[in-house]
Amino acid sequence: MSIPEVGPTTRFGRLERRGVLLGLSGVQLTVVGAALLVAVVGVYSAGVTGLVLSAPVWVVLLAAGTGNVGGRPVVGWLPLLAQWHARKAAGRTSAATSARPVLPGERFGLPGLPGELELVDCAALGGTLIVDRRTATVTGVLRVDGTGFLLADASAQEHKVTSWGRALAGICQQSAVLRVQVLARIRPGGLAPARLWWREHCAAESSGLVAALAGMLDEGFVVPHLRETFVAVAVRAPHGRRRMSAADLALVAKHLGSFAAAVESADLAGHAWLDGEGLARALRAGYEPAAAGRAEDGPTTLTSPTGVQERWQWLASGSSAHATYWISEWPRSEVHPAFLQPLLLGEATDRTVTLIAEPLATGKALREIRRAKVEHVADAAQRARIGQIENEATRAEVADLERREAELVAGHGDLRFTGLVTVSADSPAELEQCCAAMETAAAQAMCEVHRLVGQQGVAHAAACLPLARGVL
Structure with a gap:
């Protein structure tokens, strides 16, 4: 039995998703640290009541530091949104036409x-x-x-x-x-070479078939x-x-x-x-x-x-x-x-x-x-x-x-x-x-x-x- 030829193969490296600690980047760790700081200050200032009252802040920060949306960390969306709205406000999302x-x-x-x-x-x-x-x-x-x-x-x-x-x-x-x-x-x-050849070799012809074919080329009969x-x-x-x-x-x-x-x-x-x-x-x-x-x-x-x-x-x-x-x-x-x-x-x-x-x-x-x-x-x-x-x-x-x-x-x-x-x-x-x-x-x-x-x-x-x- 003959063994079929096997062509060359290649292997790609994976997309690196490592972080500084536990898979979190430095920015994410900073946001998580801020959430923990707010929670600790709330506990030390008013006990459980302070923790509950400060929950809207540290919960949002914790979610922003650890969450992902669309394959991108939440903190990664913030600069993108800021740049987009800044460019839109400055009118840099459009360019005029000049001939x-x-x-x-x-x-x-x-x-x-x-x-x-x-x-x-x-x-x-x-x-x-x-x-x-x-x-x-x-x-x-x-x-x-x-x-x-x-x-x-x-x-x-x-x-x-x-x-x-x-x-x-x-x-x-x-x-x-x-x-x-x-x-x-x-x-x-891609029809330009065909039209050029037609003009050089068949333009002088006057038959109905030649005229019909020329019209197909000029009008884009095919795409x-x-x-x-x-x-x-x-x-x-x-x-x-x-x-x-x-x-x-x-x-x-x-x-x-x-x-x-x-x-x-x-x-x-x-x-x-x-x-x-x-x-x-x-x-x-x-x-x-x-x-x-x-x-x-x-x-x-x-x-x-x-x-x-x-x-x-x-x-x-x-x-x-x-x-x-x-x-x-x-x-x-x-x-x-x-x-x-x-x-x-x-x-x-x-x-x-x-x-x-x-x-x-x-x-x-x-x-x-x-x-x-x-x-x-x-x-x-x-x-x-x-x-x-x-x-x-x-x-x-x-x-x-x-x-x-x-x-x-x-x-x-x-x-x-x-x-x-x-x-x-x-x-x-x-x-x-x-x-x-x-x-x-x-x-x-x-x-x-x-x-x-x-x-x-x-x-x-x-x-x-x-x-x-x-x-x-």
Whole structure:
């Protein structure tokens, strides 16, 4: 009997939920301590009567310090609510619409992003870079296409996974690279090449059938969906916030070029780095995917800013509505590298899946791991003192920490991954239906997702714009 080939597998670490003491964070312990202080003062001042009279205060504090709502501690909701109402009162949840195109060398702003950005043409790279002087970063965007993964045999899949891992390991050795973003998007569009071919080869025909087919192409007889993937790389600006010189652009182009070569070695067909028009199309599709699909035949110029209205659970931009989710838990068991297939290749709905990888310095990563291990040891000692049994989730977290430390000591790099998923639709009612379909697809991929309420603006910018921005 022949044994079938088994492809490569991967294992993800669990979401760390440790606390300073008994699973409670420092803020939670402070609130619980305040509740105990109020109760003790009430007892010492008026005995049982004082305890009862002060109950409305210490009970509320105790519930706020130990309770959880929607997977988030109650004390964690307070800053979120305060920031949301402050931004709403200041009018920062909406942005006006302007049709003025943005030219290279000119600064512009985008909704959800603080500060201004600048487009700079880089001849050495053959594309356009996005400069953010506020964070002293320079970002290049590369459009890539895969050469086939699902239909490849196990050895070819393992080669591609290893090569991509080698490309990510390379950024851990480059201190100039801040983060890498992989953005895979499904949006309306894709008929532009067919219409172009038709105009070039069949426009002169005058038969009724040719005219009917031309009308179908022009009127959108079918609703095609385009799948596109971008890799954005953010590097540190050579001289901080100063204006970049030709030598600075050459240095940035060298870093980006080395990463592009590593991407191609992973059997990813990398196109040229996006120019100004390509960036305009990518950014516009992030805000209005349907409008971008209708306008893909002609030239696109970047406008600043796009009209956006942020709501508590979703974001409205032009004629589109968006909702962004955070992948809070990756699969807890070993999975095949194609485990995201339900999200990436499922039902043809407007959907964007983003993976952000931030390299951590080896020294910093080791310090974080050792501090976490000390907290686990102290927490375990306290649990044993009060007779509380350690659960399996805590043991799994400790095992993940030990595995990460062993890999770092062995010479591997450490990356902090963040996953975001954005669902887009033409109306809020349709958006909720698409969100339900996405949540089902996430469950099939063995991922847990949570909607980022109260912060849809910054979440949408991080998830839908190929700018390699930091997360929240």
